[in-house]
Amino acid sequence: MSVLVFVEGLNGEVKKSSLEAASYGSQVAQQLGTTTTAIAIGDVQEAALAKLGEQGVSKVLYDGDSRLNQFIADAYVKVIAKAVQQENAKVLVFSNSNIGAAVGAKLAVRLNGSLATNVTALPTIDGGSFVVTRGVFSGKAFADVALTSDLKIVAIKKNSIDITSGGGSATVENFSADLADADFAVSPKETVMQDTNGGVLLPEAAIVVSGGRGLKGPENWHLVEDLAKELGAATACSKPVSDMDWRPHHEHVGQTGITVSPNLYIAIGISGAIQHLAGVNSSKVIVVINKDPEAPFFKAADYGIVGDAFEIVPKIIEAAKALDK
């Protein structure tokens, strides 16, 4: 028996969200008195995988098939299913990414497992019962869910588990699921990565700086971008801003956009319509900057500044520059 963690790589490194998943998996393994194995694929260096020992992983299975650098659901499922069987895994941990949620759902069917996505806390394990907490109602509530199958599959909401450290080094073993061409039948014709200007990808970001209509036009976005750069943050926007094509759709957070849960969300010139709040309300700390003191967003904020963004944001950028990083 073991706990198996699926690890995603990006540009040779392990993704931050996968470090969170590994930290989660190791803590579950401790509760169960077993060990943690990781299954890794794609573009990631062996040295980065060995460092997963810090998070308590003892062994990493690595399938370096370069065809796996792209997300091909059927191929991923086959690789992970083989690892589950080889390791006799009873708990399978993903990050709640587009990949983790998708592959987790397919594996739940194929391996007859119980699946919980959007998981926000470590499980309560009591005898045979395994109960996890997951976010529901778009951040307005939590649900405790008992996973009743022999195999429990969880996908961990980003930024909800602290990355642990202090473990040792993990051994890295080559692993292959003998994939055939048929496993890659549904493969992308074209992949286009967003240009983040060397910045941070929105779904992974610990800090998000977001702008709304109060910024008056796309030509003023340097305020958002400069502050984000100083803080090592990703940039985002409200729905009206993406609807007006001031910013691309993939930056739109809210009910019908991306849901984010960073440690810090800074909203500039966003009034805080309930649809916007649904996408950001599980952020740990929310800062609202708005010239309207009646803006509903202040009710959901931890820190607020009433005033003109064009005067206030430069002051914050100056203070951030002076910060000892």
Place this chain on the structure above:
Amino acid sequence: MKILVCISNVPDTTSKINFTADNKEFDKNGVQFVINPWDEYALTRAIELKEAKGGTVTVLNVGEADAEPNIRKALAIGADDAIRVNANPKDAFFVAQQITAVAKENNYDMILMGKESIDYNGSQVHNMVGEMLGIPSIVPAFKLDLVDDNTAVLEREIEGGKEVVEVKLPFIASAQQPMSEPRIPNMRGIMTARTKPLAVREPVGADVKADYVNFSKPEKKSGVKMIDPENAGDLIKLLRNEAKVL
């Protein structure tokens, strides 16, 4: 072209979320229900494809009778007929099994739904159905076009980018903005929806694998701390020393 669109009946975005006294169930009291906003993108795109290429759009809901006003709304927007599987949807696996059972009896060319429901936020059902039926699932897609009668091209979001995927029919896809511009039903649509077929069937025996045992609400924020705009730079100090997020 036969398209199946799966819709969820969910509390309106603006609803206050409450649970029954023992926190075991969602309290529907006083809550306005709507078609899941993500599903509306799927529904509208299906209707657009039907208008361009011909065919039928069937809507499917796994839910109890109180979902019927929103099923009728989907018919008013332009779906041709509807199926309601008469069950309280217990978990994603249960719902996926109901959809799969309906799909197996009808050869749909594509099955569409939203990328997730705004109530349980599971984002599981589409991939489960794809796996159960052994057809590709393209999620979450924001663009869907037909190349010819047998082939579709989709664009889907991946972590940090997008992919263009060409796929043979049949397939399943989940929709998100900006796949289409959701429509408001017109008076003619509302009138004709009344007489469109809405079949009710009983659920297939299905396992529940995720048992919802308790609900809770997040702790209330302690209140907002206002900062003098003249000293806006103090925010950075507070974020580092007090909130400890920098």
